[in-house]
Amino acid sequence: MTTTDARTADAARALFVARFGAEADGTWSAPGRVNLIGEHTDYNDGFVLPFAIQHRTHVALGTRGDGRxxxxxxxxxxxxxxxxxxxxxxxxxxxDELPEWSRYPLGVAWAVLASQDGSAIPGVSPGVSGVDGQNVLRDEHAAGPVALAGVDLAFASDVPIGAGLSSSAAIEGATAVALAETWGLELDHVALAQVGRRAENEAVGAPTGIMDQMASLLGRADSAIFLDCRSLDANVVDLGFADAGLELVVIDTGVTHSHATGGYGERRAACERGAAALGVPALRDVTPDDLPRLAEIVDDVTFRRVRHVVTENQRVLDTVQTLREQGPTAIGDLLVASHASMRDDFEISVPELDTAVEAALA
Incomplete structure (x- = not known):
């Protein structure tokens, strides 16, 4: 655990004592994530290439005997x-009766319990497998499992909120692992990612895909997770930053966002319209060769939204191949093309972000 991690874990434990008047049984943590490439492809059953970052959310947990x-x-x-x-x-x-921030951990608890009573997690096939997560940590855990005990949870985090670093997935990942271990439930990290997505979709009301949760729960050092969001097959891809002498710089543009209240739902609806117009289940099933036909049957905005997703899926595949064959210094043109597509076709960039990209390229 790094010095920053230790401070944040200590903050969670101290908050637990201050708010609940007792020591926690243990602490757990999960990281935020950055998406290297593959923006808005996850909920279209496409491909993504995210990786976990060093910033983490820690939760201190204590059991209680009254089912609360x-x-x-x-x-x-x-x-x-x-x-x-x-x-x-x-x-x-x-x-809506609950404060929005509390819906994330409480929603995870609801989804974890639902996974045990036979409730299906939408869009998930049973028996999927993935790589073992190395980034979700049991920081300190003294007690053994206590079947469905009530719990107190206290959170501290150094993942910036609303900065595009998946602070919500870090909360969900830490909560899911803490509850599963405390309650003695046999749920692997892929299943816990599904729990997190269900919580975010239904308990919070944000129509996200599963990329953030999978990256937080499955990430490894100096590696990305190449994820097929339809099958949930996940493969580790070596980023090679360390060997190439590269450092990752995450730039805070100062612009915040919310999946629940921003333009996310509108973009997703446009993708669904495009898939319906082509008679396919999701944009994963659309190829660049289909785009001329689509342009004739949908409005310009819908067409551009679809064009971004279709071309972005291909860029993810090309980036994975390039990383494996040539290394990280060869993927620059793909990253630049991805930003241009997000800016012009999906229209999710802002002047601050464009400025950051232009300064980086200069």
Whole structure:
């Protein structure tokens, strides 16, 4: 654990004592993520290439004997408390009764419990497999599993919120692993990523794909996760930054976003319109050769949204091949093309981000 990790874990434990008046049973953590390439392809059943970063969310957990779950965070002054039995009634129908930040951990608890009672996780086939996660950590855990005990959870994080680094997936990953281990549930990291996505989609109300959760739960040092978002097959791809003498620089543009309230849903709806117009289940099934026909049957905005996703899927495949054959110094043109497509076709860039890209290229 790095010095920063230790400080954040200590902050979670200290918050637990301050808010709940007792020592936590243990702490767990999960990282944020950066997506190297493959933007808005995940919920279109496409390909993505994210990797975990060093910034993490830590959760301190303590069990309780009354079937209640309480959550608190360094980012909020309140403690939110419900019973485990209430979760089914709260999600998704009454989620707006809860502060938005609390829906992430409480939604994970709901989705974990739902995974045990036979409730299907939408869009997930049983029996999928992936690489073992190395980035989700049991920082400290003294007690053994306690079947479906009530829990108190206190969160501290150094993953910037709203900065595009998947602070939500880090919360979900840390919560999911902490609860699964505390409750003695046999859920691998792919299953826990599915839990996190369900929480974000239904408990929070953000129509995201599964990329963020998979990157947080499966990431390895100096490697990316090449993920097929349809099959959930995941392969580790060596980034080779260390061998090439490269350092990753994450630039904060100062612009914040929210999946739940931003333009995310509008973009996703445009993708679904394009797939429906072509009579396919998802844009994963569309090739560049289909684009001229699509241009004749949909409006310009829908066409450009689809063109981004279709060409971005190909760029992911090309980036993986280039990394394996030539190394990280050869992928620059693909990254630049990806940004241009996001800026011009998907229209998700902003002047601050464009400036950061232009300065980096200069």
């Amino acid at each position: 779950i309480r959550v608190t965070s360094t980012f909020a002054d309140e403690v939110v408390e419900v019973t485990l039995d209430e979760l089914d009634a709260l999600f998704p129908a009454r989620r």
